[in-house]
Amino acid sequence: MTLAKIEGNSTSTNTSAATAFMVTKPGCQRQCGNLTIPYPFGIIGEGKGCSIGTWYDVNCNTSYNPPKPFFMGVLEILDISETQIRTRTYLASKCYNQSGALIQEKPSWTNLLATSPYTFSETVNKFTVIGCDDTALITGSYDRNFSSGCFSLCNKKEDVLDDGYCSGIGCCQTSIPKGLKFYYTTVNDLNNHTNVWSFNPCGHAFLGESFKFRGASDLSDPNFAQRIKDTIPMVVDWVIGNQSCSEAQKWNTLACQKNSYCVDSHIGYGGYRCSCNNGYEGNPYLSPGCQDINECADPENNPCNGTCLNTPGGFNCSCPHGYYGDGKKDGRGCIDVNSQFPVLKFSLGDCLGFLSLFIGIVWLYLSIKKRKLIKLREKFFQQNGGVLLKQQISSNEGGVESSKIFTAQELEKATNNYAEDRILGRGGYGTVYKGILVDQRMVAIKKSRIMDKSQIEQFVNEVVILTRVNHRNVVKLLGCCLETEVPQLVYEYVASGTLFHHIHSKGGISLSWDNRLRIAEESAGALAYLHSSASMPIFHRDVKSANILLDEHYTTKISDFGASRLVPLDQTQVTTLVQGTLGYLDPEYFHTSQLTEKSDVYSFGVVLAELLTGQKPLSMERTQEERNLATYFIMSMKQNRLFQILEARLVREGALEQLQTIAELVKRCLSMHGEERPTMKEVAMELEGLRKFTRHPWVHQQSHEETVGLMSEESDLYTVQMSPYSTNHGDSSGQYSLDSRLIANIHSPR
Secondary structure, three states, rough: EEEEEEOOOOOOHHHHHHHOOOOOOOOOOOOOOOEEEEOOOOOOOOOOOOOOOHHHHEEEOOOOOOEEEEEEEOEEEEEEEEEEEEOOOOEEEEEEEEEEEEEEEEOOEEOOOOEEEOOEOOOOOOEEEEEEEEEEEEEOOOOEEEEEEEEEOOHHHHHHOOEEOOOOOOOOOOOOOOOEEEEEEEEEEOOOOOOOOOOOOOEEEEEEOOOOOOOOOOOOHOOOOHHHHHOOEEEEEEEEEOOOOOHHHHOOOOOOOEEEEEEEOOOOOEEEEEEEOEEEEOOOOOOOOOEEOOOOOOOOOOOOOOEEEEEOOOEEEEEOEEEOOOOOOOOOOOEEOOOOOOOOHHHHEEEEEEEEHHHHHHHHHHHHOOOHHHHHHHHHHOOOOOHHHHHHHOOOOOHHHHOEEEHHHHHHHHOOOOHHHHHEEEEEEEEEEEEEEOOOOOEEEEEEOOHHHHHHHHHHHHHHHHHHHOOOOOOOEEEOOOOOOOOOOOEEEEOOOOOHHHOOOOOOOOOOOHHHHHHHHHHHHHHHHHHHHHHOOOOOOOOOOHHEOOOOOEEEEOOOOOOOEEOOOOOOOOOOOEEEEOOOOOOHHHOOOOOOHHHHHHHHHHHHHHHHHOOOOOOOOOOOOOOHHHHHHHHHHHHHOOHHHOOOHHHHHHOEEEHHHHHHHHHHHHOOOHHHHOOHHHHHHHHHHHHHHOHHHHHHHHHHHHHHHHOOOOOOOHHHOOOOOOOEOOOOOOOOOOOOOOOOOOOOOO
C-alpha cells in the first residue's frame, strides 16, 4: 500500500490517504510540497525527533516551488510506500556528431552508504542500455564486489522493434544482485555511432524501473534523457535498523506497535519492517498502533447483504429471521426460506441416497470378490489333486488321523495373513512361515513358488506316504493345503536350531562327545528307518548337518525331503535327481549320474566327520588339498594324523577305542565306491554299539552334567543362515522329484 504519492498538482488523493492510513508524529510537519511524509520518516524542522532515527530524516528544500523532499542529503523523494522509496534516476550518456567525434560524455553513480538501511531494489530495478552501437558496464558493491554489463546493437533503423521489450536490438536489460548499495556505470561505443548516427546519435545507460521501449523513436529522441528522469524512477528498499525481529524484541528496541507484526528483511544486512494485522489500518510505528477497520460502517462497501456486525480485526454477517445463508455479498447471501427450493432437505436426501448406493456397490463388489475367491480356491483344489488326495486318505486306514487337508483360510489365520514377522526363512523354492493353529499347535508352513502340474498324481501319493512316516527322529509332515495355486505343506515346528549351527557358529551350544555320539546315532537310526522300515523306501539325497535339527528337548530331527525320492519296492532301476550340496555330494554320482541309498551313507559320513573335527565340509581357509573335509579326513587317517584334526574336547572326553572305531566307520562311509560303503542300518547299529561302550564313571558324570546344561539352552533354528554351497541340477531321468513338487526343506530353505 502506498504511504504517499505525488498526483500532479492535486493534493486530494494525498489528503485522503493520509487520513485513512498515514500518520505523522504529533507536533511534526506533515507535508513537503505535494508529498506527505509518514513516520518513521520525519521532516527536519522545528519539531525534535520527528523521525525514528537520523537515517530517516527528510530535508524539505523550499527553494523549489513547490518544495521538494530529499533523503540521504541529495536523493529526491518522489514517493514513499511501506517498503520502498522512489527517487530520481541518473543516466550515463555518450553522444557523437556525424563524423564520430565525441560531443558529450557523462557517467552515472549513486551511493546509499554501507551502514544505511537502504538498498537498491533488485525486484523492481533493471540496468538498461539504449542504443545501436553501445555497451555499458555497471560495477558496484554489496557483501561482495559486483560487475555486469549489457550490449545493445543494431545495423539499421528497420531492425529495431517497437514492441515494448528490450531484446538486445536497440535496448538491453539485465538484473542487479540483492543488497546492492553502490553502483557506477559508463557507456562505451564500438564505432562512435558512425554507422547509425542518422537515427541514433547517443547511447544511454541507467538503473531504474522497467519501462516500455518505443523502438526507433527512443533512439532518435533528443530529450530521451530528460524524459527518463521525469518518468522512470529508481527504487530503493528501506528497513528499520540492522537488527532482526527477534534481536530487536530481545533488546526491547522493536518499533512495531499494537495490532501489528514484524517481518525480517530479505537482504543480508538485517533490519525489519512493521505491518498492520489483517483487518487493521494505520501507522504500525506510532502509538497506539494500528486501528480496527469497521467494515460495516461504509454502506457502499458493506460486505454483508444481511446484518453486519463488526469485530476486532474482522466482521460477521448474519441473515434475518425467515432467511438462510451466510449473509455475505461474495458468498451465498440471504435466501428466503419460503420462496426458495428446499436445498438443505434435498441435499440431505441426496447425500443419504448416495451413501446407500455406495454401500450397496461396496457390498456387491465384496460379495462378487468373495464368490470369485471361493471358485478360484475350488479350481486350485481340483487342479492340485484335492479329490484324489481325499480318496487316498479315506481309503487308507487311519488316514484321516495321520494327515490333514488344511484350508487356505486356516493357514492365513495361522500366519496372521503371512505377516513379515512370521517368516522363518526364504529360499529358492519358497518361503517358510511360522504358524499357530486354532488348537495352539505351532507349525512350519512352506509356501512354495513352483509346481509341476503333470505330476499331480505322483505328488498326492507322496504326500500320503510322507504323512505316514512316523519316527521320533524325523520331522513329520502334518498335511497340506491345495486351495492355492501352488500347494502349501505343513510340518511340525522344530525350535532349537540345526546341527550345523551348533557345530560351526559362535552362538551355538558346545557339544560334548556323548551328545555328539547320541545325535549321530539318532540321525543314523532315522535314515535307516527311511531306507528300510518305511512303507516305501525313501532316499533323502541331501543329508547334511544343516538338515539335522534339534527340538526343544534337543532330540534329533531329520528334515528337508526336498531332494528325497520315494522308491517303489519293485523298482530295479535307480531314479536320478541331480541335486545335493557341495561337500556332501556322493563322488560316485559324478560318474554314474545316479543317487542311491549309498549316496545318503556318503553324505552321512561327511556329517560324522564334521562332528569329529568341528570343521566345515568345504572351507576356502584350508589348503587346496585339504579344502574338501572328506578328502582331508581320509588323507589324515592314511598319514596317521587323525588325532591332530579331531576337536580337542573330543580327544579329552572320548575313549581312544571309540574315536578310532568311529573314524574307521567314517572312512568306510566315505569310500569312493558305493558297494564298499555300509548300509545306514549297519551304520546305526555300529553307532548304537559305540554308545554302549563302557567308560570311566567320571566321564559319565561329566557327560550327564553337560547334557543337563545343553537341555537348558535355547536357540531359534530358523534364524541360522544355511551353507552357501547348495547346488540344484535338472532331473536327467525325467521322473518325479519330491523337491520340485514342493516337499522341500521347510526348515532350511535353499
